[in-house]
Amino acid sequence: DAGVIQSPRHEVTEMGQEVTLRCKPISGHNSLFWYRQTMMRGLELLIYFNNNVPIDDSGMPEDRFSAKMPNASFSTLKIQPSEPRDSAVYFCASRKTSGSYEQYFGPGTRLTVT
Amino acid sequence: DAKTTQPPSMDCAEGRAANLPCNHSTISGNEYVYWYRQIHSQGPQYIIHGLKNNETNEMASLIITEDRKSSTLILPHATLRDTAVYYCIVRVANTGGFKTIFGAGTRLFVKA
Numbered sequence: 196d197a198g199v200i201q202s203p204r205h206e207v208t209e210m211g212q213e214v215t216l217r218c219k220p221i222s223g224h225n226s227l228f229w230y231r232q233t234m235m236r237g238l239e240l241l242i243y244f245n246n247n248v249p250i251d252d253s254g255m256p257e258d259r260f261s262a263k264m265p266n267a268s269f270s271t272l273k274i275q276p277s278e279p280r281d282s283a284v285y286f287c288a289s290r291k292t293s294g295s296y297e298q299y300f301g302p303g304t305r306l307t308v309t
Numbered sequence: 310d311a312k313t314t315q316p317p318s319m320d321c322a323e324g325r326a327a328n329l330p331c332n333h334s335t336i337s338g339n340e341y342v343y344w345y346r347q348i349h350s351q352g353p354q355y356i357i358h359g360l361k362n363n364e365t366n367e368m369a370s371l372i373i374t375e376d377r378k379s380s381t382l383i384l385p386h387a388t389l390r391d392t393a394v395y396y397c398i399v400r401v402a403n404t405g406g407f408k409t410i411f412g413a414g415t416r417l418f419v420k421a
Contacts (some may be wrong), residue, residue, distance in 0.1 A: 197353075226368040228409075238353070238396075286352050289340060296400065297343065300352030 199301035201287050207307045216304045219268055220289030227274050228288040228298060229262055237288075243268065244275040245292060277308045313397045318416040321391075327384040329415050331397030334378040341400045342373060344382045344408070346393040352412070353396065356382065387419045 200219040208214055220227050228243040242252040247264045253264070259278070264270040274281055284305050288298040314332040321327040333342060343358040357364055357371045357378070364371045370383040384391055396414040 230411075237413055238347075240410065288352070296341075297355035297358065298345075298353075299355065303350075303352055 197200070199289055199299055201285075201301040201304050203301065203304060205305045205307075208271030208277055209307065209309055210278055212277045213273065213302070214277045214281075214306060214308075216234045216272040216285050216287075218270045218272070218301060220287070221299055222268070223291065224289035224299070225267075225292040226267040226290050227264060227270050228290075229270070230288065230300075232286060233283045233302075234260055241272070243302075274306075277306075279308045282306055282308050312377075313399055313412050315395075315397050315412065315415045320418050320420060321387045321421055322358065323389060323421050324386055327387040327391065327417060327419070329382040329384075329395050329397075329417065330379065331382070332379045333397070333399050336377050336399050342371070342377075342380050343398040343400060344369070344371065345396045345411070346389075346391075347396070347414070353371065356395075358400075369398040387417075389419050389421060391417065392419045393417060409414065 199221055202217045221303045226245050229241040230238050231241055232238045241254045242262045243250055247267060249295055260274055262272045284303045286300050286303045288300040290296055290298045326371045333395050339359050341360050344356040346392050347353045357366055359371045361373055361377055379400040382417055394414040394416050395405055396411050
């Protein structure tokens with residue numbers, strides 16, 4: 196398996212623009228997580244899905260952020276409009292909902308909003 | 310939710326064992342201890358987990374005290390490539406699934 200796939204790996208955009216981050220989880224994994232990492236706040240859980248259903252979005256910072264999982268093999272995290280404080284590395288992770296529950300992380304998307 | 314406490318940084322000589330401590334004094338009976346690490350610019354990587362027995366795999370060993378209030382991750386022969394931030398996590402049960410909360414971790418420096 197190729198592991199968790201994220202795209203793009205790097206994104207530079209101007210304030211006010213819409214940004215869409217994409218994630219393909221590992222095949223057979225039922226849970227998907229979106230995290231954000233910054234120097235100031237560390238690794239923060241934004242939202243997670245079980246079987247394509249959002250379970251907990253309490254970490255989503257505000258209404259500018261939205262996440263979808265239309266099927267078991269694809270998820271998006273959208274920021275509209277983007278702001279400079281959204282600059283961070285965004286990680287997607289997936290895991291099975293049975294067994295030992297370890298998460299497998301993607302390589303991340305480094306977002307810079309100018 | 311049970312919280313964890315880890316030293317912010319540690320040094321280890323290459324080839325020696327690295328022992329990374331974690332305190333989780335409020336852990337409840339059905340919560341597991343997980344360890345992940347994050348090498349610079351990469352996503353976190355799962356290392357090992359345990360409930361109350363000591364565990365060992367190809368990467369590391371996990372020693373959990375009998376009262377489960379603390380644990381130690383052991384890298385038996387640390388290499389330069391083990392330089393990373395190591396996260397000790399207690400798995401929290403949540404409606405509809407399980408939520409993993411990452412703290413600040415321990416930055417391990419392996420020196421030649």
